[in-house]
Amino acid sequence: MLKNDLILRAARGEQTERTPVWxxxxxxxxxxxxxxxxxxxxxxxxxxxxxxxxxxVTIQPVDILGVDAAIIFSDILxxxxxxxxxxxxxxxxxxxxxxxxxxxxxxxxxRVADSNDLSYVYEALKITKKELAGKVPLIGFAGAPWTIFSxxxxxGGSKTFSKARRLLYSDPAMAERLLDMITQSTxxxxxxxxxxxxxxxxIFDSWAGVLPPEHYSRFSLKYISRICDxxxxxxxTVFAKGAWWALPEMANMNCRTVGLDWNMxxxxxRKILTTKTLQGNLDPCALYxxxxxxxxxxxxxxxxxxxxxxxxxxxxxxxxDTDPGKVKYFIDCxxxxxxx
Ligand code: CP3
Numbered sequence: 001m002l003k004n005d006l007i008l009r010a011a012r013g014e015q016t017e018r019t020p021v022w023x024x025x026x027x028x029x030x031x032x033x034x035x036x037x038x039x040x041x042x043x044x045x046x047x048x049x050x051x052x053x054x055x056x057v058t059i060q061p062v063d064i065l066g067v068d069a070a071i072i073f074s075d076i077l078x079x080x081x082x083x084x085x086x087x088x089x090x091x092x093x094x095x096x097x098x099x100x101x102x103x104x105x106x107x108x109x110x111r112v113a114d115s116n117d118l119s120y121v122y123e124a125l126k127i128t129k130k131e132l133a134g135k136v137p138l139i140g141f142a143g144a145p146w147t148i149f150s151x152x153x154x155x156g157g158s159k160t161f162s163k164a165r166r167l168l169y170s171d172p173a174m175a176e177r178l179l180d181m182i183t184q185s186t187x188x189x190x191x192x193x194x195x196x197x198x199x200x201x202x203i204f205d206s207w208a209g210v211l212p213p214e215h216y217s218r219f220s221l222k223y224i225s226r227i228c229d230x231x232x233x234x235x236x237t238v239f240a241k242g243a244w245w246a247l248p249e250m251a252n253m254n255c256r257t258v259g260l261d262w263n264m265x266x267x268x269x270r271k272i273l274t275t276k277t278l279q280g281n282l283d284p285c286a287l288y289x290x291x292x293x294x295x296x297x298x299x300x301x302x303x304x305x306x307x308x309x310x311x312x313x314x315x316x317x318x319x320x321d322t323d324p325g326k327v328k329y330f331i332d333c334x335x336x337x338x339x340x
Pocket of ligand 1: 017021024025026027028029038044071072073074075076077093095124139157206295317
């Protein structure tokens with residue numbers, strides 16, 4: 001039994017006493033308590049792969065910041081790894097894949113992840129669920145196939161994503177084969193997360209915004225839709241960063257909540273996504289402002305979403321150098337200003 005199920009009720013489109021709030025990347029470097037755990041280890045991957053410690057840092061923001069949900073501490077890149085492409089997390093630089101996918105024959109070395117893979121994530125979910133003892137719901141997640149595909153082709157972040165985008169023109173059949181393998185892996189992975197205790201799921205399409213609309217529909221939304229159609233156990237949130245033009249198509253998708261980034265206008269989104277709950281969308285940089293400015297920006301955000309079912313969040317992950325005091329202040333403002 002959950003003591004606080006505000007976020008689940010909001011996701012189902014029900015009216016709530018106040019707007020629930022959590023932050024993308026809430027479990028991470030903004031918290032000195034996270035850095036202390038992280039610095040005692042060999043690196044990021046050891047933390048992700050040690051269930052007791054992953055559970056500990058998952059719960060930290062619930063206790064310290066007062067958010068209305070926990071999100072399991074992991075990374076979207078565990079899926080390519082389970083498929084046979086390992087990643088490294090390079091200090092101060094980000095993810096790096098020593099081997100990437102370049103040609104069709106490279107796909108023969110990959111496999112669809114199965115239920116024996118990623119048991120450390122399921123174990124972390126089980127421990128977290130137990131330790132949360134019903135305090136707040138637990139969010140599971142995965143990357144969208146297009147975003148995972150980008151990492152597997154590019155080998156890391158990119159300014160242009162031209163290698164990944166090039167393949168969509170030069171060999172669309174190969175691109176579709178890889179996207180299909182990632183989608184199958186992700187469906188199995190998310191279902192297992194639900195079995196292990198995830199109360200809701202979020203799909204992160206961080207690199208949605210680099211595709212032209214027609215390609216986005218064909219090479220990304222199609223696969224996200226397949227994932228949503230395959231899972232009806234818990235509510236799903238789809239966050240497609242930068243893909244404001246895709247909102248009409250998302251209206252027909254089998255997800256409950258659509259995440260908005262700070263470039264999207266909540267009032268416009270409400271007119272398009274009439275049956276969905278909306279999540280977002282304060283500019284993460286707003287948290288560098290004064291408390292007075294944060295309060296005003298939070299009020300403006302709440303006004304933009306109006307009476308429409310809403311889960312408050314930032315428009316993308318919180319930046320690591322944000323003052324945790326300001327993050328807590330934002331969370332407190334949402335709770336206070338939305339109460340009725
Ligand atoms: O609190 C949470 O949101 C849960 C944990 C979480 C992490 N990564 C932990 C993490 C989640 C949901 C992710 C998802 C993720 N990972 C995304 C999608 C969300 C988004 O931000 O768009 C992406 C694109 C990745 C890939 C990734 N992982 C990058 C690009 C980086 C490096 C950038 C950076 O912030 O350093 C990571 C590393 C990472 N993942 C960290 C954390 C806490 C920082 C690494 C560290 O502690 O040293």
